[in-house]
Amino acid sequence: MESILQVKNLTHTYGIGTPFQRSAVEDVSFDVQPGEFLGIIGHTGSGKSTLIQHLNGLLRPTAGQVLLDGRDIWEAPKKIRDIRFQVGLVFQYPEYQLFEETVYKDIAFGPMNQGRTGDELDHAIREAARLAGVRDEHLEKSPFELSGGQKRRVALAGVLAMEPKVLVLDEPTAGLDPAGRENLMANIRDYHRNKGATVILVSHSMDEIARNADRILVLKSAHVLMSGPPAEVFARSEELLSAGLDVPQVTRVAMALRARGVNVDSAVYTAEALERELLALKRGGAPC
Amino acid sequence: MLKDITLGQYFPGNTPAHKLDPRTKILLVMLYIIALFCAGSFVAYGLMALTLAVCVRISRVGLRALVRGLKPVLFIIIFTGVLNLFFTPGARDLWAWGPFHITDTGLRNAAFMVLRIMLLIMGTFLMTYTTSPIALTDGLERLLNGLKRFHVPVHELAMMMSIALRFIPTLIEETDKIMSAQKARGADFESGNLLQKARAMIPILVPLFISAFRRADELATAMECRCYHGGEGRTKLHVLKYERRDYLALTFGAVILALVIALRAFGL
Ligand SMILES: Nc1ncnc2c1ncn2[C@@H]1O[C@H](COP(=O)(O)OP(=O)(O)O)[C@@H](O)[C@H]1O
Ligand SMILES: [Mg+2]
Numbered sequence: 001m002e003s004i005l006q007v008k009n010l011t012h013t014y015g016i017g018t019p020f021q022r023s024a025v026e027d028v029s030f031d032v033q034p035g036e037f038l039g040i041i042g043h044t045g046s047g048k049s050t051l052i053q054h055l056n057g058l059l060r061p062t063a064g065q066v067l068l069d070g071r072d073i074w075e076a077p078k079k080i081r082d083i084r085f086q087v088g089l090v091f092q093y094p095e096y097q098l099f100e101e102t103v104y105k106d107i108a109f110g111p112m113n114q115g116r117t118g119d120e121l122d123h124a125i126r127e128a129a130r131l132a133g134v135r136d137e138h139l140e141k142s143p144f145e146l147s148g149g150q151k152r153r154v155a156l157a158g159v160l161a162m163e164p165k166v167l168v169l170d171e172p173t174a175g176l177d178p179a180g181r182e183n184l185m186a187n188i189r190d191y192h193r194n195k196g197a198t199v200i201l202v203s204h205s206m207d208e209i210a211r212n213a214d215r216i217l218v219l220k221s222a223h224v225l226m227s228g229p230p231a232e233v234f235a236r237s238e239e240l241l242s243a244g245l246d247v248p249q250v251t252r253v254a255m256a257l258r259a260r261g262v263n264v265d266s267a268v269y270t271a272e273a274l275e276r277e278l279l280a281l282k283r284g285g286a287p288c
Numbered sequence: 289m290l291k292d293i294t295l296g297q298y299f300p301g302n303t304p305a306h307k308l309d310p311r312t313k314i315l316l317v318m319l320y321i322i323a324l325f326c327a328g329s330f331v332a333y334g335l336m337a338l339t340l341a342v343c344v345r346i347s348r349v350g351l352r353a354l355v356r357g358l359k360p361v362l363f364i365i366i367f368t369g370v371l372n373l374f375f376t377p378g379a380r381d382l383w384a385w386g387p388f389h390i391t392d393t394g395l396r397n398a399a400f401m402v403l404r405i406m407l408l409i410m411g412t413f414l415m416t417y418t419t420s421p422i423a424l425t426d427g428l429e430r431l432l433n434g435l436k437r438f439h440v441p442v443h444e445l446a447m448m449m450s451i452a453l454r455f456i457p458t459l460i461e462e463t464d465k466i467m468s469a470q471k472a473r474g475a476d477f478e479s480g481n482l483l484q485k486a487r488a489m490i491p492i493l494v495p496l497f498i499s500a501f502r503r504a505d506e507l508a509t510a511m512e513c514r515c516y517h518g519g520e521g522r523t524k525l526h527v528l529k530y531e532r533r534d535y536l537a538l539t540f541g542a543v544i545l546a547l548v549i550a551l552r553a554f555g556l
Contacts, residue, residue: 017352019299058468089472097469099494113474
């Protein structure tokens with residue numbers, strides 16, 4: 001399948017020519033397939049936010065390229081706004097970007113910049129609100145009256161309303177309580193499944209990534225440490241741990257079991273898979 | 289883009305220029321400015337430029353960073369230069385066209401004015417580059433301490449100044465972030481007429497003001513939680529103390545000023 005998004009040898013250096021010069025992203029390459037759910041994980045400061053701001057042309061690479069549908073997004077710098085409509089980026093703590101009098105108007109900001117009007121605009125707003133889990137009765141409220149989690153949904157709706165081909169989310173659940181996290185992730189998951197949309201999720205929670213991503217990109221101090229399907233990445237759990245990164249809780253249990261001589265695959269990362277492994281072992285009559 | 293504003297930025301370092309007492313540096317900058325206004329010849333300006341060059345060298349601040357500081361005032365520099373160049377009456381016309389004259393005095397004045405502004409700004413920036421904002425306000429507070437007798441709220445002013453300085457980078461960063469977030473939704477800050485451009489600022493200003501008020505509120509609460517009640521009876525964690533290098537630097541500054549005044553007296 002033709003990749004929808006390609007990043008080639010991307011490097012970004014901040015503060016060139018000052019004493020603060022440093023590369024936040026160095027020689028990073030990866031592809032994203034249409035309909036894929038890509039998870040990007042790494043420590044704070046590993047360059048995740050810097051990397052994804054290149055995907056919609058908010059930052060210009062110091063070196064390297066970003067291709068959308070096979071074409072360099074900086075081919076025509078004047079048309080970079082079109083790229084931003086196609087690659088929707090939800091920033092970290094997006095609730096601080098709300099500014100309109102009503103939630104409805106705030107969600108309308110993106111699609112109106114696209115030049116949409118009338119019924120089409122109204123439809124896009126209501127559909128985005130539904131997908132992001134913004135309740136109808138909130139649409140006419142001021143965004144500043146809502147709770148933190150609700151504000152975040154409004155911000156997500158504001159990006160979804162542009163109907164981007166690729167949705168990029170920067171730590172969407174940071175600072176939410178566990179229930180809020182799970183709810184928001186469920187909305188994102190549904191959006192991915194039902195719309196067949198391409199989603200890139202940045203997170204520092206291994207569990208969140210393990211549960212949702214088809215493929216994982218692990219960043220460590222500006223470089224790609226590993227990339228591949230979850231099973232492949234978590235098969236190298238020891239390496240992740242020694243790099244100071246987390247592994248999903250289930251993988252940790254499996255590793256502990258293995259350390260005690262139980263013959264389970266330590267690359268499992270979901271509770272169901274571990275259950276299956278253990279049941280198979282029990283039926284096989286292995287000591288458990 | 290906004291990151292290019294280097295006003296009041298501090299480049300940490302461990303050079304003698306960084307280690308000087310902030311009061312010394314403030315006094316030196318004042319001496320330097322006085323000397324700049326006394327200078328009236330190319331020899332004197334040469335001396336001033338050399339002095340700055342030596343200080344820059346000692347501080348290890350890149351010349352590029354220093355020159356970048358001139359960017360925001362480039363317009364003023366050019367404007368002053370042009371005004372002096374064309375409109376100074378003088379003995380001898382080198383070139384004339386209608387109301388525009390370039391005279392020998394004009395040429396001299398223009399060169400001096402441009403040099404003066406550039407040296408003044410670079411000299412002041414060298415101080416802010418090598419002194420943390422906290423140290424700077426601390427030094428200023430100590431220098432102005434005598435005014436307390438005349439009921440000038442020196443401590444409160446210094447506190448307000450250090451809070452303002454502390455939040456400039458934060459606000460710039462925040463503005464950058466909000467601008468990026470709105471650009472990601474297709475906001476366009478570049479095209480359109482003046483009215484459209486002003487309207488385009490609303491999505492930035494509203495969140496920025498809300499966050500500034502939120503921060504102010506949080507800071508006030510945090511200060512109250514730690515029983516802040518103004519300068520009365522408050523002691524310092526870092527007590528400023530003049531060292532040998534401070535006396536040396538001040539002597540050096542006084543000598544330069546004396547030299548410039550002497551040059552002027554001898555008509556050089
Ligand atoms: N606007 C900026 N200017 C200078 N340095 C920055 C800027 N944004 C991020 N950095 C630096 O780049 C590195 C990567 O940051 P970031 O991309 O935000 O990482 P992450 O999102 O993984 O926490 C950090 O060391 C950070 O200090
Ligand atoms: Mg980040």
